[in-house]
Amino acid sequence: MSGTLYLCATPIGNLGDMTPRAIETLQSVSLIAAEDTRVTQKLLSAFDIHTPLISCHEHNERGKAAGIVRRMLEEGIDVAVTTDAGTPCISDPGSVLVREAVQNGIEAVAVPGPTAMASALSVSGFAISEFTFFGFLPRQKGELKEKLLDMARRSRLAVVHESPHRVRDLLDAVAETLPHTRVSASCDLTKRYEKTLRGPVAQVLEAIEQNPKAEKGEYCLVFEWAGEDIPAPQAPPSELSLEARLFDGLARGLSLRQSMEEVVAQGERKNAVYAASLRVKQLMENAK
Numbered sequence: 184m185s186g187t188l189y190l191c192a193t194p195i196g197n198l199g200d201m202t203p204r205a206i207e208t209l210q211s212v213s214l215i216a217a218e219d220t221r222v223t224q225k226l227l228s229a230f231d232i233h234t235p236l237i238s239c240h241e242h243n244e245r246g247k248a249a250g251i252v253r254r255m256l257e258e259g260i261d262v263a264v265t266t267d268a269g270t271p272c273i274s275d276p277g278s279v280l281v282r283e284a285v286q287n288g289i290e291a292v293a294v295p296g297p298t299a300m301a302s303a304l305s306v307s308g309f310a311i312s313e314f315t316f317f318g319f320l321p322r323q324k325g326e327l328k329e330k331l332l333d334m335a336r337r338s339r340l341a342v343v344h345e346s347p348h349r350v351r352d353l354l355d356a357v358a359e360t361l362p363h364t365r366v367s368a369s370c371d372l373t374k375r376y377e378k379t380l381r382g383p384v385a386q387v388l389e390a391i392e393q394n395p396k397a398e399k400g401e402y403c404l405v406f407e408w409a410g411e412d413i414p415a416p417q418a419p420p421s422e423l424s425l426e427a428r429l430f431d432g433l434a435r436g437l438s439l440r441q442s443m444e445e446v447v448a449q450g451e452r453k454n455a456v457y458a459a460s461l462r463v464k465q466l467m468e469n470a471k
């Protein structure tokens with residue numbers, strides 16, 4: 184008979200948030216699959232738990248999942264999954280192991296507890312009837328701005344995680360792209376110096392820029408989009424005709440040859456682009 188896979192939430196900063204059920208589960212299972220065994224070992228020591236650990240993180244989870252599931256099937260052992268903080272599988276490892284277990288008929292059971300997302304939402308002051316969670320956002324500025332616009336089209340409220348070293352860049356991108364956005368930025372949730380800044384994005388950005396300790400502690404941010412006009416997403420190049428893409432290059436000041444080179448660089452066949460350029464030339468001649 185196969186065992187059970189338990190997804191155990193752990194404190195995100197305050198050991199007092201460890202639930203009795205999580206302690207009992209971690210004591211009773213035969214093995215704990217931990218994101219970082221060193222971090223989890225400290226947690227176990229605090230609660231006098233001596234269960235064996237095995238590492239299972241984003242870089243080895245695919246390789247480890249099959250072996251853990253095989254032991255559960257062959258030996259009938261129960262296994263708990265933990266991450267460094269919070270709930271497994273939410274912007275953290277665990278989903279590969281859960282999927283492997285479920286596909287093999289093993290029951291996956293949640294042991295709920297702390298999560299930064301819910302905590303940040305609860306202290307935001309925003310009316311919360313629905314929201315969308317996006318985890319960590321792209322680092323490149325252009326890609327980040329496109330992602331922000333996409334987020335604002337999808338939901339009135341968005342929740343993201345961000346590192347202390349990049350939170351200014353994120354808020355700067357929001358201020359440039361969607362300047363009327365209101366923000367609730369929570370740092371060090373549940374810890375001694377927990378702090379939440381609320382207000383228009385420019386105001387929150389200024390407060391963080393003026394705080395010499397802003398680059399300490401992880402952030403969870405809630406964005407309330409202001410309903411400002413958001414441009415429709417541009418159609419991918421492949422959805423536009425070759426002629427339209429050549430005309431777009433001309434409109435941006437490129438020569439026809441430069442526009443052709445640009446379209447070819449996007450993966451189109453040279454012969455097809457050349458034929459399209461002849462049609463563009465003809466259209467331009469007819470327009471004179």
